[in-house]
Amino acid sequence: MASPVGLLSLATASPPHELPQKDALAAARILFGDRFPQFERMAPVFDAVGIRTRQMAMPLEWYFEPHDWAERNAAYVEAATALYEAVVRRALDEAGLTGGDVDILVTVSTSGIATPSLEARCAGALGFRTDALRIPVFGLGCAGGVTGLALAARLAAAEPGARALVVCLELCSVSFRLEHPSKADIVATALFGDGAAACVLQAGEGGFAQITSAAEHTWRDTLDIMGWRVDPHGLGVIFAQSIPPFVRTKLRPAMAQMLARQDVAFGEVDRFLCHPGGTKVIEALEAALDLGQGALDHERAVLADHGNMSSPTALYVLDRARRAGLPPRSVLTALGPGFTASTATLQAA
Structure with missing residues (x-):
């Protein structure tokens, strides 16, 4: 990186549905008990993963219903759009900026498909400029937060004075599935939650x-x-x-x-x-x-x-x-x- 890039702000946002781990285990026992014969042998993983609570995109009853890919992705798009707008407003407020002050928009998400991508869906509400550079990034999974931050920093460093906004947003829970559950599905049910984070960056010495x-x-x-x-x-x-x-x-x-x-x-x-x-x-x-x-x-x-x-x-x-x-x-x-x-x-x- 040719010059340091300042982190002007960092915001986080969670979806509204809180799920204590004890309730997640109780729900999983109902959902998987008859479908996965080894469930009770794997149930201790809910205590072992170190989670007290997490936040979910949808109310608990939604996860008890069967959903095809189209329904899951529709839920992703709706909830992710709302969460994107919320976390970006917090990041911009902390930086003392508006959407129109941002030159580069990096959006990292691997848990659903949105085309047009999330920053385009929220551009009007957030006041993004029509000439802002849009970069949606898919496929990085858990590494996406750090890789996305590094990518935004490299882009900001390449254009002195430019401000970059990176948003990492995942709704892992919409992929929760009842059909033909595997050991990996049980572990994922015990482990994953939903959330978003956003940073504003600018080349130079500013920021925290x-x-x-x-x-x-x-x-x-x-x-x-x-x-x-x-x-x-x-x-x-x-x-x-x-x-x-x-x-x-x-x-x-x-x-x-x-x-x-x-x-x-x-x-x-x-x-x-x-x-x-x-x-x-x-x-x-x-x-x-x-x-x-x-x-x-x-x-x-x-x-x-x-x-x-x-x-x-x-x-x-x-x-x-x-x-x-x-x-x-x-x-x-x-x-x-x-x-x-x-x-x-x-x-x-």
Whole structure:
């Protein structure tokens, strides 16, 4: 990155339907008890993932009904449009800007399909300019928050004075499915929630932190670790049990390479801010990065309060960290389909 890019604001927003984990387990027992013979053997995963509550796009009764792909995606578009507008208004208000002040619009979402994309659907209500650059990004999953932030920073740095808005929004719950449930579906039901985060960026020294550099690493032959499968019912999760041991053995050398490309050594990082994929993933991250057990406290808190929201989750962690006080140098990181690790290095203002 040629010059640092300031993070002028960071906002989060959740959909209105709160779902305590105990209620999620009770609902799952009703829904899956007869359809999945091994359900009771897997039920402890609802306690093991480290979630107290999460927020959902639709009321609980909606998930008890069968829905085809068209119905699921219609629910995604309606709820995502409302959530996009809400989170962008908060981010613009914090930055002291209007929609007309934004030059670049990056929208990250992998949990539904909106064409026209979400920023186009909300352009009139938010006052976006007709010449704003629109960049919808699909397929990054949990890594999308960090990759999207890095992409927006690179674009802002390339046009001095330009302001970029990045929105990461996922409604994972609309993919909840009753048909032919698998172990991955049970884990996903225990783990995922819905949410959105938005940042305004501008090249220069302003804001609560500067993005100084970014890097990614994609491992070869890892396409089956995480992703979507597509069938007549919609999008079904691919979720390999091998993620925690993969993180323990593979992440550190990849992180060292990414930091080296940014001229940063491990010892120069004051805090790793990590996407909390789940309790076992957090423990694997602490082990791989030699952080010490319990070091990722913001990550555990976000997971407990919101579940794994996919792409916005890393930005929720960053928001919690900045409210507690960012250290001089931190590295925001997330893992996602590919299988890919994404990082953005931050310098506190």
